[in-house]
Every structure is written in structure tokens, then in C-alpha cells.
Amino acid sequence: MSESTQTKEEWVPKGDLQEVKDPEWLFHEAPRETEFITGSEAAREAIRRANVDIAISYPITPQSETMQQAGYLYDEGYIKEYYRAEEEIGVMSALGGASRAGVRSLTATSGPGLMRGMEAISSWPGARTPLVLMNMCRVINTPLAIQPDNIEISFLLNTGILHAHAENQQDFFDYSLAAFMVSEQVDVTLPAVVSVDGFFVTHARGQVSMFSQDYKLPPRDGWRSAVPAMDNENPPARLSRDAPIQKSNFISYHMHASWQQEVFAAVERSAKYWRKYIGDLIEVINPDAEEFIVSSGACVSQAREAVRQEGEKGREVGLIKIKTIRPWPKAELFAALKNAKRIFVPEFNQAGWLHKELCSTLYGQIKADIIPGPRVYGGMTMPTEMVLEWLAKYRK
């Protein structure tokens, strides 16, 4: 909140008092302090340190808290521009417009909001617009529900958007900050989504260790980009004006195809930056096990507990946490699972998108059974017992 004791002239944006630091130092070396906060609060703390230029908001449960917190950060001067837009198509379109102008752009949404904004969202990568969308996963209606369920991630898989899936509040803080840095790399220049499971993480507390709020990421440099910003600071070039790809001839098809190829190649190129900022794209526990659980998001936490309980009984079960859905860590998964005999893929959705992704990666490569489950959806939680039951059932 702006301090009522200050006059307008005296007001100093708090973001101006923060010191820009090297992101690698911030992510790996800067001293950290731990707080016990919700996922939404972790998002707020990441945004505070992200040197965001513009944030555009629209409410939807369970995301609303994050973007209203972004509003308070704007009021304090950590974010330079902020407004509540008309609805998600408006938000996502405006965010694309802002990113085209070369500024660091942020929004957040959930399930139905994501689907509403999808036309704009799916055109971000082709427009080469670096930005960050925080996505607090929620059931897609109908029947109307506000509960956690991450089926919406399946709709983003083939868009060319970078996508990290946070397990907990700590990941949400770390991945979100990393996402800004990765998306703005010249040889990436793509939007990034950081998904987190709604309520389980956004509304629950966890320990989050954070570097000081006196520091912030370097600003976005609008000049460093795979395509020129639409800022009219370059001599007008036919590339940014002509629309030859809309014409029906072989050249236009070829142009569109190569443009798509380049977008997806850029997704792959982003892997090295993700590794630089958040470490390996997968986390592996018990690498020598024959039985593995492969998961992403909050589901990993339940799997982690199942693996621990199995360990207490003397049974070694492996666990793989997938941090980035896009880029998809194909090589890492293949290497980690090459000796597996049985793979479980617990998920918080009905579609089983993670299972399908895994099957297509491992098909013909290894001999393991890849079991489609256990799955919960529609807001259900996954008790550790459920994971243990599945493990036991398939051992028989």
C-alpha cells in the first residue's frame, strides 16, 4: 500500500530501491531465509523480485489472490504498470501486446480462464513473445467446480509454450523466477507457463527459502530478442509488415512450416537455461530401483511419501519428478528408466497426459510396463495409501 504519510512527490517506487543481481548468483549462491507461506504468497514473493514491468489481471479461483497481490506490489512500486482487464481473452491478448513492445509481462490464471484465453495463449509462441503465465490448476467446467485438477496442462502441451510444473511452494517461487530469465533468452524468445496445483499448493503453507527482497532480477532488455520488438525502433522491415504466409501457395506453406519448426526448436534450446537456473530437469530418487513412480506437480509429494514408506519396509521404489513438461526431458527420462521393470504414473487428472507423454517417449525403447495410474480428478486428493495399493496390486 502507498504510505499515506508520503506526498506524491516524495513517493519512491520500492522496486527502484532493489538492487539488480546476476540471476545465477540469486538462484544458487545468494543467502536465503526460510518462511512458512502459501503458494500464492510464494508467487507474490517471486513477482516482487522479478522486476516485472507490466502485470495484467483478471480474477478466477484459485488464482485471484496472486494477481491481487500483484496489484499491491504495483501500488508499492515493485511493478510499473498494472490493470484489471475485461476477461482472459483480453488479458492474454494485451499481454501479447505488451511483450511485443519489449517489456517484462506477467499474468496468472486457472483452468476455465486458461481455456478462455487459449486462442491468444496458443498464438504467443508464434509471435515470439517472452512472458510468464502463472497457472494455478483447476477443474475445467462443467459441471462447475473450483477444485484442483490439472487436465488443463494437456491443452498446453503442443502450443510451443515453455512449461514448468511446480511440486510445492518452493518450486513455485524458484521456477517462476527462472521462467522469466529463460523465456527472455535470445535463442529462446518464447512465453513460459509455470503451473502449480490449485489449493493443494496455492492455499496451503510450506517452507520457502528465498533470497532477500532487496534484490531483483535484471530487467528485460527489449533489444535482445529473436525477433524485433514492435516498438518502431527499427527501420520498417518487410518481415514485420508483410503477411505472405497467409497467401495460398507453396512458399507460404513452407514459411509457416519452418516458423513452427523454429518455435519447437527454441523450446528444446531452452533446456540449457532451465538447467542453469533450476538444475536437472528431472529429480531421481533410488536410481537403481526396478519399480519407478514418475510424476509431476503436487502429485510428486504423495509419491515421495509412498517411496519413503516402502523404504521403511525394505523395498526400494524409484521416484522421478519431472520439473519441466516443455522442454520435455526425453533423454534424461530414457537414461533414468532404461532398467526399470514397472513404471507407475500417478496424476491429478482424468486424461493421463503425463502417462501418454511417457509412453510415447519410451515406446520401443525399454521393456517396462508403464501403468496408467493411479489417477484422481475433479478435486479429489490422492492419499499415499492409494499409491501404495497400486504398487502392491501390480506386484502380485
Add this chain to the structure above:
Amino acid sequence: MSLETVRPSPGFEELLPIEYRDLVKHGQYGRDVKVSEIGKFKELVEEHPMCAGCAMTLFIRLAMMALPNPEHTINVGTAGCGRLAISQANIPFIYGNYGDTNSVASGLKRALKLRFPNQVKDVVVMAGDGGLIDIGFQGLMHSWFRQEKFTTIMLDNEVYGNTGGQESGMTLKGQILKMAPRGKEVDKIDAMGLAKVAGCAYIARIAPTNPSRVMRTIRRAVLIAREVGPTYIQAYTSCNIEYAIPTPDVMQDAFDVEKERYGFEEIMTDEAKAYITEIEKKQKELAKANAKK
């Protein structure tokens, strides 16, 4: 971009296409051009794939000539006939998704202001009646309610021309078109009235019958949008194909429609009026002084 960015560095000039060199030497950068100068300078848009006799093309051509600061202007459009010509202009053009123009322009304009606090960057939305009043309605209205500082120009041909002649919200009641097999059942949307209610600082309705007036109107709209608030121009730009207007009669149709129901109308707030009067007064004085020299 300053004019220095437009001008090629020494030594590079001969490497550039003649088109570009002409644009720098004989274009409208750095000065206001008049309609009477057509044919004597290199225009921002020349080639285009629009239909022969299209009134919209004439309007777009005039609109580009009227831009007060083309080297600092970004055009935003959406699907429709207009973008075929707008995208050919020597001005960065964002061709977004269906009906997203005014949302994109909101984010763009605010972001440009952040990045270039000391340099005015004009954002101009130019889109069709369907793109703005039907699919883009929500974004259009909210950009006005939010007082976003950019100009919206509706190229109103009263039909979805680019998709082959379907009725739009701006089609007249009773008109038989595709998707209106028994004639349109409801009235043409009063977009002018909506612009008033939503608080546009400057609103104009115009047909392309008087080129100087078209240019003055566009210049006013862009200048007022810089300082005062959102501006809206609704331009009758007939579709001679879907309305079967013989090519030689396109301008006559514009005169007829103007007389019948599309007369020039200009509405502005007191603030906008004071602002533009001051600017135009100074321009006149400057022109007078130059004439004396």
C-alpha cells in the same frame, strides 16, 4: 525510432532497395503532407491486393498519409479485408487473433509508454466492422471504458467481406446477405452512441468523399488520443463486391450513402476541443510564417 533510424547509414544506402531509398528521400517522414500532393511523394502504402475499385483502399491510403508521426506509429489489425492493405504499409503492423485488436493495443500502448517515457508512440487500431463490433466488441468497449490512449478506426463496409459476404452487426436491418437469408433481423449497431456512452474523447463518422476531411479527421483522432483519451472514427468504406456496386459507381455510392445516412459527424469533449484547437492554431501560424518566407 527517430528519423535517423529511418535514414540509412552512409555507405549502406546503395544496398537498399530503391523503394526504401525513395521512401526516405521523397516520403512523408518529418512533415505533414496534403491530399493535393498525391503523386508527388512516396506513399507509405502503394501496392496492395485489394479488389479493384475498393473504397476501403482509398480510405486506408488517406489514413496512412494522415498519420502525424508515421515513424513512431504502430498499426494493429485483425482478420478482414483492410489488413491486406494495412500490412503493406511501411509501418509496423500487428496482425493478431480474431477481434483482439483493442486488447492488444491496450497492452502495447501502456508498454511503449513504460519503455519510451520521453517519446510519443502512436498506436492505431484499424479493423473492420465485424472485427470490432462483433468479435472484438468486449475488447473495444473496455478499452474505451478504461480510457486507453489510442485511436480506433472502424472500416465499416457493413459486411464480412473477407470471408465472402456475411452479415455483421453493422449491416443495415433487412439487408439480405449470407447468414442473413431472410434479411438481417436487427438494426445496425449504434457504435457512435456506444463510443459516446463509453467516454471517447473524440468520435467521428465519415465517408471517403472528401479526402482532406478524412485526413484532418484522422490526424485529430491520433493527436487527441495521445493526450486526452480514446478516439473513434467510423468510416463508411463500401464493399463493391458483396453489395454489387459497379466499380465506376463506387464513389457515387459513397456520396449517396453519405447524404442519406452517413453524414460527417464529429463529437469531442471540451478537453479534446481545447487541445486540438490549440494545436491547429499553432500549425496555422506556422504555415503562415512559412508562406511569408
